[in-house]
Amino acid sequence: GAGVSQSPSNKVTEKGKDVELRCDPISGHTALYWYRQSLGQGLEFLIYFQGNSAPDKSGLPSDRFSAERTGGSVSTLTIQRTQQEDSAVYLCASSLTGLTDTQYFGPGTRLTVL
């Protein structure tokens, strides 16, 4: 595709519900990243996928967060039993490889947990 796409653009949910956020990277990009950005804060790394290697989940804040990447392309970030502190913009980025390439970001999903 022309760029990284994410859906939904906005998600409002109630505390305790599960949510799924989707990322469709640029075609041909082998590396995919998930970040979280709270208001006025820098980007917080969550998880990284590189090709068929095991993902690096070291940035996931709790075991309520998980992500998968099917077929080396589309990725889904799942948050179980959402809490109000999970409210943030979730950004996905992809790069051609995981080494020194520039990361290209999607428009993000704004998650609001009531």
Next chain:
Amino acid sequence: GQNIDQPTEMTATEGAIVQINCTYQTSGFNGLFWYQQHAGEAPTFLSYNVLDGLEEKGRFSSFLSRSKGYSYLLLKELQMKDSASYLCAVRDPGDSNYQLIWGAGTKLIIKP
């Protein structure tokens, strides 16, 4: 520890020049990125420095001094559309060559 420092907010006048500074303290270094982020939008890539010196790209230039742990982004002939947040990020090899440490960003306000 890992630390990236940028001013929180800056104000400049249309047509003028502004310099946004970034200082970093990381365990390793393998490049510094500047991204622009308009409100409610995704960050977009501006520049990448891995060697000391100045990289010029149109109205934007980025400078790096690895010995000082310092970079700046210079914006010339400011336009109203330059109002955005500017994010500094450092690539720290760590255990693998992908970790980007992000600053909180500098909100730049352009006034007519």
